[in-house]
Amino acid sequence: MLTEVIGSGGVRIGLRVAGSERPATAAAPPIVFVHGWAQSSLAWSYQLADPGLAGAHLLAAMDLRGHGTSEVPAEGYDSSRAWAGDLFSVLEFAGTPAIVVGWSYGGLVITDYLRTYGTAGLAGIVLAGAITELGRNRPGARTGPAMKAALPDALSDDLRRAATALTELSVGMAAEPVPGALAQQLLGASLSVPPAVRSALFRRDLASADVLAAVDVPALVLHGTADQVVDISAGEYAAGKIPGARTRWLSGVGHLPFIEQAAEFNSVLRQFAEDLSR
Numbered sequence: 001m002l003t004e005v006i007g008s009g010g011v012r013i014g015l016r017v018a019g020s021e022r023p024a025t026a027a028a029p030p031i032v033f034v035h036g037w038a039q040s041s042l043a044w045s046y047q048l049a050d051p052g053l054a055g056a057h058l059l060a061a062m063d064l065r066g067h068g069t070s071e072v073p074a075e076g077y078d079s080s081r082a083w084a085g086d087l088f089s090v091l092e093f094a095g096t097p098a099i100v101v102g103w104s105y106g107g108l109v110i111t112d113y114l115r116t117y118g119t120a121g122l123a124g125i126v127l128a129g130a131i132t133e134l135g136r137n138r139p140g141a142r143t144g145p146a147m148k149a150a151l152p153d154a155l156s157d158d159l160r161r162a163a164t165a166l167t168e169l170s171v172g173m174a175a176e177p178v179p180g181a182l183a184q185q186l187l188g189a190s191l192s193v194p195p196a197v198r199s200a201l202f203r204r205d206l207a208s209a210d211v212l213a214a215v216d217v218p219a220l221v222l223h224g225t226a227d228q229v230v231d232i233s234a235g236e237y238a239a240g241k242i243p244g245a246r247t248r249w250l251s252g253v254g255h256l257p258f259i260e261q262a263a264e265f266n267s268v269l270r271q272f273a274e275d276l277s278r
Contacts, residue, residue, distance in 0.1 A: 224257050
């Protein structure tokens with residue numbers, strides 16, 4: 001089901017919703033998914049369609065402002081408070097406390113929320129191939145060769161340059177080929193994000209050590225050892241800062257663990273949710 005909420009500054013935030021319509025419980029909290037830079041909620045297709053997750057949890061995958069089905073405002077992309085407010089609205093819709101899963105840039109959006117609201121409304125946090133900082137020499141922002149090769153052309157408004165760079169980045173995301181139809185959907189999602197938005201998301205310089213150290217809910221850091229977009233050291237950094245964080249390193253998996261190893265990813269997420277009730 002497609003729907004929307006009103007985020008920070010009145011911006012319309014699109015959602016893909018699936019799963020249980022039963023009231024949330026401690027054993028079955030809602031799960032909110034936050035995608036990465038120049039992507040969309042379509043990235044979570046294998047999670048929204050998983051019977052084990054959908055049978056027990058309300059699942060809500062948001063489109064970041066400027067992405068997917070969400071509104072494309074002229075501003076807010078450099079504001080932690082704007083990103084936090086968008087996620088706050090999604091959590092209000094899904095119900096709290098909820099598990100929030102952040103992939104790639106989605107991890108930074110989660111730290112924006114933590115910076116603004118702390119862990120209010122959160123049952124747990126999952127960081128999947130995620131960054132938690134942004135800026136030169138930030139350890140929580142380290143990227144891999146595929147991302148480095150894509151920039152700056154992936155930000156260009158020149159079609160040839162952007163399409164070539166984003167295609168190469170899409171191919172480099174996974175350690176093994178993604179099914180053709182989904183791979184093309186993901187590439188289409190990247191191209192549908194306006195160049196100005198793709199650029200604006202990088203115009204921030206954020207450190208998150210104190211924010212991560214203050215997390216007081218269960219956290220799981222999951223990262224593919226073959227991730228060529230976000231270096232695994234960024235995941236190790238987050239895991240080292242969050243008190244008691246669990247880790248799951250997926251051998252030979254790239255930047256799309258929830259697609260490349262969907263069954264294992266979904267199983268780990270279900271187990272994480274079940275453990276929260278204990």
